Amino acid sequence: MSIRSYFDSFTERDWDRLDETEPVRFALVGLGWWVLEQAMPAIAESDYCETSVLVSRSAEKAADAAADHDGVEGISAEAYHAGDHADQYDAVYVCTPNATHLDYVESAAEQEKAVLCEKPMEASSDRAERLIAACDEADVFLYIAYRMHTEPAVRRAKELVDEGFIGDPVQIHGGMSGPLLELVPDENQWRLNADLAGGCSMIDIGIYPLNTARFVLDADPTAVYGVTHTLHPAFEEVDERVSFTAEFPNDVDAVCTATHNAYASSHLRILGTEGELILDPIFYPWQDREVTLRGHGVGGDISFEQANQMTEEFDYVATCIRTETEPVATGRHGLVDMRAIEAIYESAETGERVTL
Amino acid sequence: MSIRSYFDSFTERDWDRLDETEPVRFALVGLGWWVLEQAMPAIAESDYCETSVLVSRSAEKAADAAADHDGVEGISAEAYHAGDHADQYDAVYVCTPNATHLDYVESAAEQEKAVLCEKPMEASSDRAERLIAACDEADVFLYIAYRMHTEPAVRRAKELVDEGFIGDPVQIHGGMSGPLLELVPDENQWRLNADLAGGCSMIDIGIYPLNTARFVLDADPTAVYGVTHTLHPAFEEVDERVSFTAEFPNDVDAVCTATHNAYASSHLRILGTEGELILDPIFYPWQDREVTLRGHGVGGDISFEQANQMTEEFDYVATCIRTETEPVATGRHGLVDMRAIEAIYESAETGERVTL
Numbered sequence: 142m143s144i145r146s147y148f149d150s151f152t153e154r155d156w157d158r159l160d161e162t163e164p165v166r167f168a169l170v171g172l173g174w175w176v177l178e179q180a181m182p183a184i185a186e187s188d189y190c191e192t193s194v195l196v197s198r199s200a201e202k203a204a205d206a207a208a209d210h211d212g213v214e215g216i217s218a219e220a221y222h223a224g225d226h227a228d229q230y231d232a233v234y235v236c237t238p239n240a241t242h243l244d245y246v247e248s249a250a251e252q253e254k255a256v257l258c259e260k261p262m263e264a265s266s267d268r269a270e271r272l273i274a275a276c277d278e279a280d281v282f283l284y285i286a287y288r289m290h291t292e293p294a295v296r297r298a299k300e301l302v303d304e305g306f307i308g309d310p311v312q313i314h315g316g317m318s319g320p321l322l323e324l325v326p327d328e329n330q331w332r333l334n335a336d337l338a339g340g341c342s343m344i345d346i347g348i349y350p351l352n353t354a355r356f357v358l359d360a361d362p363t364a365v366y367g368v369t370h371t372l373h374p375a376f377e378e379v380d381e382r383v384s385f386t387a388e389f390p391n392d393v394d395a396v397c398t399a400t401h402n403a404y405a406s407s408h409l410r411i412l413g414t415e416g417e418l419i420l421d422p423i424f425y426p427w428q429d430r431e432v433t434l435r436g437h438g439v440g441g442d443i444s445f446e447q448a449n450q451m452t453e454e455f456d457y458v459a460t461c462i463r464t465e466t467e468p469v470a471t472g473r474h475g476l477v478d479m480r481a482i483e484a485i486y487e488s489a490e491t492g493e494r495v496t497l
Numbered sequence: 498m499s500i501r502s503y504f505d506s507f508t509e510r511d512w513d514r515l516d517e518t519e520p521v522r523f524a525l526v527g528l529g530w531w532v533l534e535q536a537m538p539a540i541a542e543s544d545y546c547e548t549s550v551l552v553s554r555s556a557e558k559a560a561d562a563a564a565d566h567d568g569v570e571g572i573s574a575e576a577y578h579a580g581d582h583a584d585q586y587d588a589v590y591v592c593t594p595n596a597t598h599l600d601y602v603e604s605a606a607e608q609e610k611a612v613l614c615e616k617p618m619e620a621s622s623d624r625a626e627r628l629i630a631a632c633d634e635a636d637v638f639l640y641i642a643y644r645m646h647t648e649p650a651v652r653r654a655k656e657l658v659d660e661g662f663i664g665d666p667v668q669i670h671g672g673m674s675g676p677l678l679e680l681v682p683d684e685n686q687w688r689l690n691a692d693l694a695g696g697c698s699m700i701d702i703g704i705y706p707l708n709t710a711r712f713v714l715d716a717d718p719t720a721v722y723g724v725t726h727t728l729h730p731a732f733e734e735v736d737e738r739v740s741f742t743a744e745f746p747n748d749v750d751a752v753c754t755a756t757h758n759a760y761a762s763s764h765l766r767i768l769g770t771e772g773e774l775i776l777d778p779i780f781y782p783w784q785d786r787e788v789t790l791r792g793h794g795v796g797g798d799i800s801f802e803q804a805n806q807m808t809e810e811f812d813y814v815a816t817c818i819r820t821e822t823e824p825v826a827t828g829r830h831g832l833v834d835m836r837a838i839e840a841i842y843e844s845a846e847t848g849e850r851v852t853l
Contacts (some may be wrong), residue, residue, distance in 0.1 A: 307760065308759075308760070311674070311738065311756055311758075311759040311760075312672065312674070312738065312740065312754040312756060312759070314670050314672060314752070314754065314766075316668065316670060316766075316768065318667070318668070318768055366722050366724075366742070366848075366850075368722075368742060368744060368750055368850075370748035370750075372748055382667065382668065382748060382750070384668065384742050384750035384752050386722070386724060386740050386742060386752070388724060392726035392728055392738060394724055394726075394738070394740035394754065396670070396740050396742070396752035396753065396754055397752065398668040398670065398750065398752055398768070400667055400668060400768075402667075402770070403664075403667040403668070403768055403769065403770050404663065404664070404667075404768060404769055404770060404771055404772050404773055404791070404792060406768055406773050406791070408766075410670075410672075410764075412672065412674055412754070412756075412759055412760060412762055413759065413760055414758070414759050414760060415760055416760050417760055417762050419777075421775075435760070435762070436760060492722075492849055492850035493848055493849050493850070494722075494724075494848035494849070
């Protein structure tokens, strides 16, 4: 590949192979800011998806949210579970508090709908296993919404690693942080509730460097260690800060941090025997992603046209559904993270390395 | 301070207050590439130091190395220990295999010479304690050669942290790596010998992010965890790769990596509640250091005139000696690293967090 063609195709959808135009109609479940401000606008920009139904515990909230959008109906969670409007959607995007994913996915499976379930897939690995079982039994498509799998910068980084640009991977750094209480100014929000969320900084954003390291390495952690801290009273039930080490095959360790109570930052750094890749910023959709390449006596910062991470994800999911393609981000892929996260929390309690 | 004056003084020696010109005459002990290619040229550029004596186990090697330099005498280690040339130097720079520092420092102390001892200060904390005792008993100046303490980029980062630019420090990433066997193509070199070095990647270069985090935070670790790996046969006795977590007061964790067998890279990244500082590259004197500031709605990469790290260190040490100033990098400061490093190695054996 020439450098010219490499740069020209940086943001190209290497996975895009749909020629049909019949959109996948999505029911969006859970009308928080992520669905209303991120997912809905992203779907509106997508090639292969459309929003047809909005689902909220409150029928009124659902109706209000749908009112401004032609062809979109707002329905209650009760009506959703009953399948009253099942003919109006082909797939369900579940973006509710973690501990409620299972219920919504079970209903989607009963209705034989494809499922896009937000990460973390549930609040515990036990419930994540039940979620997988529900989809398996109904033989429905299940994708865990790791939007880094379709972020062009991450896909290019994975290609560069696969092609040996950095030699053999050696060590990884990753981190994600942000001021949650500024983004969602509510000290009683579900992300701070241990029962609803299953944890906080680790399970909600520490999962980004963990999962992206897995994706880029195409490998799963074999052992983990973690440390958690809580300072702010709003984080009383959960981990405000987490540091963790994830050991991967071939003696590659990833050392990572996450916190929902600090300056917004996100990065992934992959050191190899012959080079290095730095993605910084990388995880937040509202920060322009940048890639730095170093190796073989050269180096540079690559900037590129920014893709809408959620549009990429939705169109990729539609492509997988339509072409019956199994993605990387299956339920079993998500379950590996759930078990690693639980092991990191266990390690933080005991001060001991936990093998997986 | 105005932005203009901030940038104008970025590389200014904030510690420089010597008006005398009588140089501190150094005996340089251990004629490896670091002394001959880094330290000697740096001293030649310095304001307050000069090289007067070169010491090697081989009298011939010492004489050969000195031959090209006017006013420099090459002597054997035996002659050095006997103090035969003690009137020719005011201070001793010890840059020999780690496990031999103690012997050379003991002789310097007996001769009542100021001591600049390379990091790590010895191969074990027991020997480091004896080294401190020798200097204490003789009441001689002892400085551990952490050249990051006088690297302008690190000093400015510490000032920014002290001034609250990033708010409260939250989490730190740091790493250092390089291809040791390309830099010193000898599989029998002392850095790969457990007895002579006391370890490899952790004790030799992992110490950079560890110590620089301590310096910037002005704090010592309270607990550590470590993982080590060895793949290449040359590293059979020692740690080829290390990952470690160092917990600091106020729930600040530093997650770090080091390896002497990978692409050359070095960075330190300090996340705070209100901003972030990234120093990358930072630790290698032959890579131009860069600083990235982010916070308060602004951000940018700062490049600056590169200082010779070793010249800064030598002139700072001369300033401390002449003004009888106690530096941060005392023997006791170095001992904290030795104990942390031993705890990291212990943790890597047991898989358990070690409190300090």
